[in-house]
Amino acid sequence: MGNTMQNRVALVTGGSRGIGAAVALRLAADGHDVAITFQRNTSRADEIVERIRQSGRRAVAFQADSADPDAVVAAVNGAAAAFGRLDILVNNAALFLAGPIDQVGPDDLDRTVAVNIRAPFVAAQAAVRHLTAGGRIINIGSNVAVRAAFPGFALYSMSKTALVGLTKALGRELGPRAITVNLVHPGATDTEMNPADGPMAGTINEVTALGHYADPADIAAVVAFLASPDACYVTGAAINADGGFTA
Template sequence: MTTTLLDGKVALVTGGGRGIGAATALRLAADGADVAVTWQRDAERAATVVKQIEALGRRAIAVRADSADPAALREAVDRTADELGRLDILVNNAGAFLVGAIDEFTADDLERTIAVNIRAPFVAAQAAVRHMTAGGRIISIGSNVGERAVFPGLAAYAMSKTALTGLTRGLARELGPRGITVNLVVPGPTDTDANPADGPNADSIRGFTALGRYASPAEIAAMVAHLAGDDTGYVTGAVIAVDGGFTS
């Protein structure tokens, strides 16, 4: 096994069975970490990610957990630490992308948006820090929509992603004395199932970026991996856009 940047580290990526989460899990494994991923609906895709990580010579587990369920999320964190021996890196990636006009948005939609996008990162971090020592990393995945909602129907989603800025800065201040860093990565348009680069609004969305294109999930994962490493030990409380100039 080749020694790499994250050798000996253990990471948990929520929503790691697809999209940015899967790309992040694979990048962390390629950089040397053992990785746990949570999944909710698609066991087969999560199992594929596990096999890909194992093919890199790293250990991996997939844990079924709905991020809207605090007990399930805490169990996923504890299981990661128990089965893989420790926990060094938490990536809060799982998200709920529910859109709709304010006079049509249901109470259930609002509750799930808040539960998955705001409460879950707090709950996961709360559980993770019980296992982390100095050098721990908490990295959340935000959204360019939190900075610039260019289409109607995004108010609840934008609200939920904006809340991650406050969570990141507050936790960075609280956990700094313990040597744990907390940062927020804010992707721009990224080619995923939820927002495919060949989708019906893709041309308009591309036009809002300075680079005129979507990101690949691997490009977002690269920033997460950078923040997970030792070279960024003095970076905390940062909100880092990886958005192709969407908000410039």
């Protein structure tokens, strides 16, 4: 890949922690300048920005609640303005709400749809105005969109399943422009929201072929491949990076 990866610009939504932070750091290590969005924690976003800069790449963070479409669009346009271009959009920011369907309120439904479905759509809509040939849109889904193994996941599974349709349709639409669109379905990943020593870990490990949680860097490696020139002929695809949970 060499210099073909240099001086490209990526925006990672929800890039201050968990999988998003790992993706941002990996893309920087691969030679990209990186913008991230974050919701509230300025100090954590600043830490990721500093780590990227220490690696020799440029970085910037935008505070944006993904439930606010104007903020999402502003972050996309801000990233392109800050670096003079935009090559890669990683739609990672998401909201996880679980519980029996008869306990899901209308506010839960509306916010989940806003963050997990509307935000990736409007981010992609804004990004395509900047992306050129070789551009990438990479959506982060979930293994529970493929296999709803546990009760109480109807709302979250529905929201992540919507990304399948978005990915396929955009892959078809943007193919003539040599812009690829792909989807990564992570399995259980060791983050603050779902720690590898949490109360569900034992059960999840039992139904995962590899028998353990992913490290965020494992998911970032799949995203990095899709962002690279090596994935130039992959589009409209959904890749399960779930340790065999859906096998």
